[in-house]
Amino acid sequence: MKWTLAAALVEADQLLGLAQAAEEHGYASVAMPDSVFYPESVSAKYPYTDDGERFWxxxxxxxxxxTAIPAMAAVTRTIRFYTNVLKLPLRDPLLTAKQVSSMAVMSGERFGLGVGLSWMPEEFAYTGTEMRTRGARTDEAIEIVKAVCGGGGPQWVEYHGKHYDFGRLMISPAPRNPLPVYVGGHSEPALRRAARLGDGWISVNTTSDQIVAATARLRELRAEYGRDHLPFEIKVMPVDIADLDGYRRLEEAGVTECQASPWWAYPADDPTAARHRLDAVRRFADDVIARY
Structure with missing residues (x-):
């Protein structure tokens, strides 16, 4: 089992120090979320709370x-980074592939791309993209990113899909090793996308029972697609585990990396203060990572 520092909702001036502390104390990765903007009015319910309301x-x-990941990579040496998750269908896949390939090379190939769809109609409307085709476009965008960042450095690639079509082109720089792409989401289409196209799966904040059920379904789907022999990472954030036995249960189910925002696990007058967050990174490493 490895450990990710989940740096969601963290102030910009704290990120570099937290990445350095995570590297020093044995975390394997730092995960960064993605949100383009907040509409004042939202026409859909947030899918990950009981009342459908955002909690921020x-x-x-x-x-x-x-922006954040290259900055953190520049002040660290070994820790990895991934997006959790990038709202891929809001973006042009070739421009994304250009950014991703440069990030992979300049970080010393310490970057992985976690992708999802976005649930918010306004994000599609205001960025001039189509929500109805988001799943199919995400599938094609994953294929394009993996073609550009498939390893071996810059290569000629072309793509001819329903939504994206281009002739032979080369993007440079490009990584020597294939860039891992992780797919987020708990729906059946999301699990199928992860099993068919992904190098791993990322959970939302959820219970260990839901994680175990999802990992079992992923095993079935990867066998169905004939990809069960390939490496596959499972990165999760359980909301109901606070003991080593619980983490071991997840590892037995196939989980390879657990996410933590440890500043919420230790009482403090201001859990968002920089000093508290740095101390919590160290305490979680002593209390959990080292003992595990």
Missing amino acids: APDTVYVDPF
Whole structure:
């Protein structure tokens, strides 16, 4: 089992120090979320709360992951980074592939791309993209990113799909090793996308029972697609585990990496203060990572 520092909703001026502390204390990765903007009015319910309401304020910080990750990579040496998750269908896949390939090379190939769809109609409307085709376009975009970042450095690639079509082109720089792509989501289409196209799966904040059920379904689907012999990472954030036995149960189910935002696990007058967050990174490493 490895450990990810989940740096969601963290102020910009704290990220570099947290990445350095995570590297020092044995975390394998830092995960950065993605949110482009907050509409004042939203026409859909948030899918991951019981009441359908967002649990963060409109001015909550979401540093762009393609800005934050290169900055954190520049002040670290070994720790890896991934997006959790990038809303891929809001973006042009070739421009995304260009950014991703450069990030992979400049970080020393310490970057993985976690992708999802986005649930918010306004994000599609205001970025000039289509929500109805988001699943099919995400499938094609994953294929394009994996073609550009398939390893071996810059290569000629072309793509001819329903939604994206281009002739032979080369993007440079490009990584020597294939860039891992992780797919987020708990729906059946999301699990199928992860099993068919992904190098791993990322959970939402959810219970260990739901994670175990999802990992079992992923095993079935990967066998169905003939990909069960390939490496596959499972990165999760359980909301109901606080003991080593619980983490071991997840590892037995196939989980390879657990996410933690440890500042919420230790009481503090201000759990968002920089000093508390740095101390919590160290304490979680002593209390959990080292003992595990």
